Every structure is written in structure tokens, then in C-alpha cells.
Amino acid sequence: MRRTFNHAGFTLIEMIIVIAITAIIGSMVALFLRAPLDSYVAQDRRARLADEADTALRRMGRDIRLALPNSVRVTSLGGAFYLEFLGTRSGGRYRAQGGGDILDFTTADTSFDVLGPAVAMQAGDRIAVYNLGIPGADAWAGNTLTAYAGAAGNMTNIAIASKQFPLASPGSRFQVVEGPVSYVCNPATGTLTRYWGYAIVAGQTIAFPAGTPQALLATHVGGCSFDYQPGATERNGLVSMTLDLSQANETVRLYATTQVSNQP
Secondary structure (H helix, E strand, O other), X not given: OOOOOOOOOOOHHHHHHHHHHHHHHHHHHHHHHHHHHHHHHHHHXXXXXXXXXXXXXXXXXXXXXXXXXXXXXXXXXXXXXXXXXXXXXXXXXXXXXXXXXXXXXXXXEEEEEEEOOOEEEOOXXXXXXXXXXXXXXXXXXXXXXXXXXXXXXXXXXXXXXXXXXXXXXXXXXEEEEEEXXXXXXXXXXXXXXXXXXXXXXOOOOOOOOOOOOEEEEEOOEEEEEEEEEOOOOOOEEEEEEEEEEEEOOEEEEEEEEEEEEOOO
């Protein structure tokens, strides 16, 4: 007995037709999906830029609120914008009268008692008293600032490099200064960078020696501006910051203000 088999399949022409129809349908689907996908990618990019800018401005705001009263200064150089101040870590009240080690303003003094809780001190700290940011009472010029001369630890008596401060604080307050901090916004390089741990320089000249610690806060910086309104003595100053981040023809602009206590 002879067996016969039926072999069914596609011809080459049929396969070509199927491939052509599939390509046409795929093109139509891709055409309809392109706009929603582009929109999603754009929204995600804007969200990332906004989050990066917001994080940078919040970080700056936290630092600025710890600035030594009347030490904020703003400048620009070579297309870059600089926001600089003396950062504080803590503070307290010094003994101004009565028994104990008072802070003497009539002659150079080398120590004083702390009124209240002990103050945490570290090597390299500085002590500031009644900084007004004016000639004769300017921490940047060294008038109201002196080096801490004791050991690290919690101190109720603070040793300082011999110093006669020009003015006594009405509230007998002092601040512990860690050192200068700068935020440098450079649209040419598209970066916002924080610098710290460098030498205090009088005037508006800012120099960062090799090895200065730094941290990159934002990239894709297309523009920025810093403004400082000092207000009146013993009142809050105001720092205004604008930051533009740009990527793939998308630009996000954030504006923030931070108050800084100018009550020394």
C-alpha cells in the first residue's frame, strides 16, 4: 500500500507579503507611541534637573544659616559667581564680669570662661566676638577673630591666641568658626562646587590652593546668580540664589532665599 503525505507551507511571496505588512503595522504603532515616549523622557529629565537643583539650593541654605554674622560676601570673576562666608559650628556666652576668667577687652587676653554648657572645640577652630563686617570690626581682616589655642574636647574655659577684641558683644556672645566656605557657580564649566578648608583672605580676592577640599553639587549648570542684602545691624540679612540647569534643550530654573542672622 502506498502512503501519500500533504506538505503545507508558505511560499516565498507569501512570506515577503507578511513581512511587509508587519513592517507597515510596526511603523504605524511606533508613530503613535513616539510622542508619549518622548513626553515621558522629557518629564523624567525635567524632574531629575529640578531635583538636582533643589538639592543643591537646600544644601547651600543649610550652610548659609550657619554663617558668622556679617561675614557673607558675593562676587564674580571671569564669568564665575562666588558666594563666600565664614562657617560656624557652635557658640556660647563668655564671662564678662564677676568672679572667674573674664574676657578682657582692655588688653590682649588668652582665655575666658564659658557661661552655660561646655562648648565642643577642635584643633584649627577660631573664636569670633562681635563681628560687624565693617572696618575695624571685620573677621575677614582678622579684627574680630582669633585662633583657638587649646586641646580638642568639651571646654568650659577656652584658650585663645593672645587677642584684644575691638568691641564687646552686648549679649556677651562668641562664635566658634570652622573656616571659610565658598560656593562657586561656573556656567562655562556647567558646575556648582563647594570649597572649604582654605585660608581666610581679606577683601574680595578668593583663591583655592592646590588640595583644597571640594564637592561637586550640580552639573549641567547653564546660569546662576547670587545676591546678598545685609539689612541693618542686628537684623537678618537675606541671600537670594537662582540656579539654571539645562540638558537636551530643557532648562529648569529654581529660585531660593535664605535668611542669615546678622546679630553678632
